[in-house]
Amino acid sequence: MAVETIDLRSDTVTQPTEEMRRAMAEAAVGDDVFGEDPTVNRLEAEAARRLGKEAGLFVASGTMGNLVAVLSHCGRGDEIILGNTSHTFMYEAGGVAALGGVHPHPLPVLEDGTIPLEAIRAAIRAENIHYPPTRLIALENAQGSMTGTPVPKAYMDAVGELAHAHGLALHVDGARIFNAATALDCDVADLVAAADSVTFCLSKGLCAPVGSVLVGSQEFIARARRMRKIVGGGMRQVGVLAAAGLVALGKMSTRLAEDHRNARRLAEGLAQIPDFAIDPQRVRTNIVYVTLGGNARMGARAIAGALTERGVRVLAMDDQHIRAVTHYWIRSEHIERALQAFHEVLP
Ligand SMILES: *Cc1c(COP(=O)(O)O)cnc(C)c1O
Numbered sequence: 456m457a458v459e460t461i462d463l464r465s466d467t468v469t470q471p472t473e474e475m476r477r478a479m480a481e482a483a484v485g486d487d488v489f490g491e492d493p494t495v496n497r498l499e500a501e502a503a504r505r506l507g508k509e510a511g512l513f514v515a516s517g518t519m520g521n522l523v524a525v526l527s528h529c530g531r532g533d534e535i536i537l538g539n540t541s542h543t544f545m546y547e548a549g550g551v552a553a554l555g556g557v558h559p560h561p562l563p564v565l566e567d568g569t570i571p572l573e574a575i576r577a578a579i580r581a582e583n584i585h586y587p588p589t590r591l592i593a594l595e596n597a598q599g600s601m602t603g604t605p606v607p608k609a610y611m612d613a614v615g616e617l618a619h620a621h622g623l624a625l626h627v628d629g630a631r632i633f634n635a636a637t638a639l640d641c642d643v644a645d646l647v648a649a650a651d652s653v654t655f656c657l658s659k660g661l662c663a664p665v666g667s668v669l670v671g672s673q674e675f676i677a678r679a680r681r682m683r684k685i686v687g688g689g690m691r692q693v694g695v696l697a698a699a700g701l702v703a704l705g706k707m708s709t710r711l712a713e714d715h716r717n718a719r720r721l722a723e724g725l726a727q728i729p730d731f732a733i734d735p736q737r738v739r740t741n742i743v744y745v746t747l748g749g750n751a752r753m754g755a756r757a758i759a760g761a762l763t764e765r766g767v768r769v770l771a772m773d774d775q776h777i778r779a780v781t782h783y784w785i786r787s788e789h790i791e792r793a794l795q796a797f798h799e800v801l802p
Contacts, residue, residue: 461789461796463721463779464770466631466659466714466741470784474706475663475699482698486691487513488684494694498701502668505704506632506653507644510676512669512683513697517542517630519688520654520667522550525591526682527675528624528652531556533590536578538564540600543593543628554686558587566737568598568606572613579621592618595628596646597635603718603742605635608646615649624651630667633708634660634740638715643708651675660711660741661703662783665696707783714741717781717790724794730801745777758800765796 462468471479485491499511514520521543525535535551537544539561543551551557560578562570580586594614596606611627618625627650629635636643647653652671657663669679683689690696715738722735722743730751733744747755755771762769770778779793 460766460768461793462768463793464768466780466782469662469782471664471699472662475702478698478702479695482694484692484694487693488689488691492692492694495697498697501704503670505643506647506670508670509673512676512679514667514669514683515688517654517656517667518547519686520669521547521628522686523679523682524626524652524654524669525551525557526555527679528626529555529557529590532587534558534560534587535591535593536560536562536575536589537593538562538570538595540564541595542599564598564600566601568601568604569610572617575617589623591624591626593626593628597631597740599742602737602744603631603740605638605739607639608641611646612649625649627653629653629655631659631740634711637711638739657700657703660714660782661707663699663703666700714781717785717787718743721779721790725797728797728801741781743779747775752801761800762796765799767793767796
């Protein structure tokens with residue numbers, strides 16, 4: 456009999472729930488490029504309402520959402536200020552430069568997920584023919600690279616104020632914005648109130664099989680709809696996917712505290728292993744990063760390999776760092792079993 460795998464590599468591994476599969480089978484659909492898919496229209500309206508914006512756009516992935524947002528805010532030769540460990544700078548294949556001709560201006564992200572306001576202010580270009588014009592500031596919330604740290608509303612508001620004072624727009628990569636809002640115990644619309652546009656993923660902790668939504672003003676989303684077409688993201692009877700997204704947005708967005716408790720428990724257990732350096736207090740959402748100390752008995756890749764043999768999967772980021780992410784399909788007993796496997800590998 457196959458042993459059930461405890462897959463902690465990412466919250467992207469989440470399978471759709473039974474309710475999602477039923478909703479997908481029964482979804483009313485139409486041609487969404489003609490604006491005629493009622494289920495997509497419902498998802499876009501509901502996403503906009505939840506995030507406090509005028510309109511929404513269903514896209515194939517978070518990467519597509521961020522790319523379409525940047526293409527809609529910026530022209531060729533414009534500059535975007537963003538974090539040097541942000542997903543858009545690190546993990547989106549350089550799409551903003553490759554496809555948009557947009558010049559990235561990366562700034563160091565602190566452990567608390569913020570970029571100091573003074574650093575952003577100093578990075579905004581003065582009018583000068585030598586400089587690419589700054590057009591956009593992009594923040595990430597929760598900040599994935601910093602153990603999924605939620606970034607508080609006061610900071611988001613301050614960056615929004617700075618952006619708008621300089622005639623710039625603020626985009627928020629909110630792939631895990633519901634995790635951030637849950638951890639901060641604040642309303643998600645309040646958290647992104649200062650943003651001109653936001654993307655969030657339906658396919659991570661929210662369990663939908665595919666999709667993200669980009670939200671913003673009516674006028675912005677009309678432009679984004681054209682940009683989505685340019686990148687080949689105009690999909691047809693895509694209500695079958697939006698149906699799962701509606702369940703994700705409605706039901707799954709309110710249960711994330713459980714994933715956060717499991718992540719904290721995992722971090723506390725891992726902190727007992729002498730090879731690891733980890734501060735469980737920093738784990739506030741569903742991402743756990745473990746740093747291997749100088750005295751570690753094995754490298755991260757060897758540990759991940761040995762765990763796989765015991766039915767537990769984690770991600771070796773390099774040979775010094777391991778990532779584990781909790782999600783809907785991980786229950787507290789899985790955390791205990793995963794910790795037991797870690798202890799077997801590093802007795
Ligand atoms: C996952 C993620 C994305 C988008 O990822 P896709 O795999 O393209 O959906 C964007 N930003 C952040 C912070 C993410 O974690």
